[in-house]
Amino acid sequence: MTDRHPAPDSYDPQAVEAKWQARWAERRTNEADLAGADRPFYNLMMFPYPSAEGLHVGNMFAFTGSDTYGRFKRLQGHDVFEPIGFDAFGIHSENYAIKVGVHPAELIPQNIANFTRQLTRIGGMFAWDHVLSTTDPAYYKWTQWIFLQLLKAGKAYKKKAAVNWCPSCKTVLANEQVVDGHCERCGTAVEQRLLEQWFFRITEYAGRLLENLDDRSKMDWSDTTTTAQRNWIGRSEGAELDFALEGGGAIRVFTTRPDTVFGATFMVLAPEHPLVDRLTAPDRRAAVEAYRTAAAKQDLVSRKVADKEKTGVFTGGHATNPATGAPVPVWIADYVLMEYGTGAIMAVPGHDERDFEFAGRFGLPVVRVVAGEDEDAGTPLAEAFVDNVAGRLVNSGRFDGLPVTEAKRAIVAWLAERGTATPRVQYRLYDWTISRQRYWGPPIPVIYCDACGTVPVPEDQLPVLLPPIEDFRPDDTGVSPLARHGEWYYVPCPACGGPARRETDVSDTFLDSAWYYLRYPSTEFADRPFDRERTAKWCPVTMYIGGNEHAVLHLLYSRFIAMVLHDLGHVGFEEPFRRFRAHGLIVKDGAKMSKSRGNVVIPDEYIAKWGADTFRLYLMFLGPFQEGGDFRDEGISGPRRFLDKVWALVDQCERTTLMGSELHKSVVVKWHQTKRKVTEAMEALSYNTAIAAQMELLNTVRESNCCERHLVKEMVVMLAPFAPHFAEECWERLGHETSVFDAAWPSWDPALTVEDRIEIVVQVNGKTRSKVEVARGAGEEAVLEAALADETTLRFTGGREIRKRIYVPGRLVNLVVG
């Protein structure tokens, strides 16, 4: 950063910014008329987790990009509502609080105050009247209410599920706290433990969540995000097949490759599979039990590591292959997961890599049932042949010769007739576990009564307040610290008045953030989560911007909750975010910012040095918003010089008559072209090119040395989304008493975006050789004639025969010579 010494009447960002921030607050410029707006536009940015470190430059980039869009929409005449809030519950806050030994309820307000200061300083158009924090009882009361609606509707249920358990710290760990199968803090090997936990039935909605992704009338999202969601939901089409057991019953498997059933030479069950006991032969019992115990102890993360060596044991039992009628041995192995499909697979080692590896390890037979184009049935397999598009069946009885795709249908139909197959769609998505055995979250509003069982807390008793306990650390009981707080924990049953206990788990932070956009427009209503009319007016969110790290969980959970609320009649839409765009990431001098590298950029010092407007302009200029870019200290002086030049132009407007001078046609054309280009670029979030276009216009004006007031005014308006304080000040200096944000976005005249005479590029054999100037409306004949007569062109055509002439209207001529 180099020092600059401003001349007395030059642009002083600190003074300008302080002035306008005060004025915006006083005039309430940034608040939308929520009840009366004519053209509501809900411009939402993912709310931040208020960390102790404050907002870093990457956050500022994202917030500025969202704010720039909101301000642009406002200038286009929309009533823009741009709220902000804080996602302050969760394990991040809790762990940090434990680390520094200060209660999160004390830390969070300090952090929020700091975030508020930063977000105000950068000049965000935030509707502070509607600020919210998820830790506020007035907010989480309704988070609990949403839980109860799902419970009532049968969309919430309780079941035992595995958690990561550190036997040394005696506490439940989140997946992120497990590093290489060991506890992040003490290094002890992590085990799994089964706990009763609450789940939401998101899998019931898998199909709809998937279908809506393709419905443009409901959602316009960036492709990368919809693709990530599609993959996460993971739809697979296949069939369930039954492998009969001696003495009745069957092992049911799910497969996407029913065409390979003739090659199923063994079966594998998940160690937890309920049929394991029945199948295990007496002499195998010891080995099977040992394997099951070992599998049960493993932590949740390493259980699912793909490249580890295959393990498993034979149960001693057999089942019957429904296609061949042959008995196949049944094994158990931890590579088969109880949570997916039926918890059992038919193993086809010839055509599945995992099964191939397993068969090789344990000496099980490999049979080829699919062959590629030029292969014959006898070719031995050196590796699994997994191509499921090309290839024909072999060693599959009457199905030999059928292409794979056809064989899938034919075999399922054949087995279905005999009652051993059912077509089936399977999703990878699993139900959402919302229980957290922690302190810092909204208590799940449920009471357990010995007489009545599980009783929901009556809605009129919400919120269930999180008690302000001193010791909020997890302890060796494995249940939430809340269980230690007797007068909170023991309550009379709301149904029978008898002795009862509260649920001590709190809910996942993702539940807090799954509905916050519904709360913003209704923050002043204490008696309802979201007002019906307000919601109808403002929701779904018109434009949502956020990081792609939330492409899956947050966005999917929000969609699910909206869908449930829709089905229960609480909201009129299924999809909460009409438009979503992911912002890119900022790196510093080519490397990712991180504390360990010591290259984290703190925005405050840059803002103090250059002002918020220059900083904003630089952030939006350094790269495409949706891709991010490289933050370099040297780069920031360019945008500042640009503002200085605009300032000087406004200055000239104020005190000279030169401003009346007639514009050259070329300046008029550039002006109108710029208005079009900037408008289109803003809409596409291509802020860097929008700014470049404005710089070009300024350069043209300066070079031509002619200008007029109207042009300068429009320049200021186009600059306003990026440099709001600067634009306000210029607007005032240009003689306006109202906010620049109440001005209209400039429009352009398409006829004036084209010069009277245009340049046509002349290529010979595809290489640019010359240019000719023609009148704007010149026809093909005239242009070709001019091109052929051009001296430079003639040097390259050299009298040779012209075999082909290509004419692109208004742009180019290509002459192909022999």
Place this chain on the structure above:
RNA sequence: ACCCGAGUGGCGGAAUGGCAGACGCAGCGGACUCAAAAUCCGCAGCCGUGAGAACGGCGUGAGGGUUCGACUCCCUCCUCGGGUACCA
């Protein structure tokens, strides 16, 4: 391993089938200045020919293809970033 994104001057980046390098940073030359900073004017992809205005060739990670024409579309490969992870 799979899925997604990206690879363009010294640097950030622009152009998504039609003049590659807009705009900006850094750099170089000049003006102003006692001098420096700031500001203003100009130069600027690489290689070659030329004293020179100029002229020619090459050039968007690598190789192939489609096309009158490819940074842009297709195939194969390499590198980097992000996501997912034994999903049957």
